[in-house]
Amino acid sequence: MLHDIMDVKLVPYGNAQLPSGISPFTCQHGEPECHGNMIEACFLHSVGRYSAFPVIYCMESAANILDAAQPLSICLQLHVPSMMWDSVTSCVKGELGFKLMHENALKTKALSPAKTHVPWVTINGEYTDDFQDKAISSLFNLVCKMYKVSKPPACTGAQKKLDTRLY
Structure with missing residues (x-):
């Protein structure tokens, strides 16, 4: 598998702005986007990134992505049926969700060069x-091409779609 030769991280934050004082995060597409980002951050924290990627990909592929709760429940049933929605909800509604979002804000703000798009x-x-274009087109092909040592079997087989490091 490619995860043996690459370390993929998803940082759900996008173009949000840090809160001032006690105000909530402000997102480019409003409160539903902030809520979705926090759900993804809490889910990543709860199950780990490699277990979370299929669910988050499913959520992001939903017709109404801004109503994150609806696709999440369906995606959980499909990919992690043993996962209880309550554990994600308690994170989203609690202090941990804001802590995770703040950490994602700091990671995003630390990018150099600073991001200009998501x-x-x-x-x-x-x-x-060039990396951006090739990764969006086919991260799989880019990783296999860039890997300098003996290619893993995944690189010589059929093309697969993988998620990328997103901010």
Whole structure:
């Protein structure tokens, strides 16, 4: 599998703004986007990134992505039927959700160069337009091409779609 040769991180934050004082985060597409980002952050925290990616991909592919709760419940049933929605809800409604979002804000603000759009893909901590274009087109092919040592079997087989490091 490609996860043996790459470390993929998803940072749900996008173009949100840090809160001032006790006000909530402000997101480019309003409160529903902030809520969805927090759900994703809490879900990543609860199950770990590799278990979370199929569910988050499913959520992000939903027709109404801004109503994150509806696709999440369906995606959980499909990909992690043993996962209880209550554990994600308590994170989203509690202090942990805000802590995770704040951590994602700091990671996003620390990008160099600063992001100018989302998704923002970095490879080995570096952003280039070429990396961005190739990763969005086929992260799988890009990773296999860039890998310098003996290619894993996944790189010689059929193409697969993988998620990227997104901000």
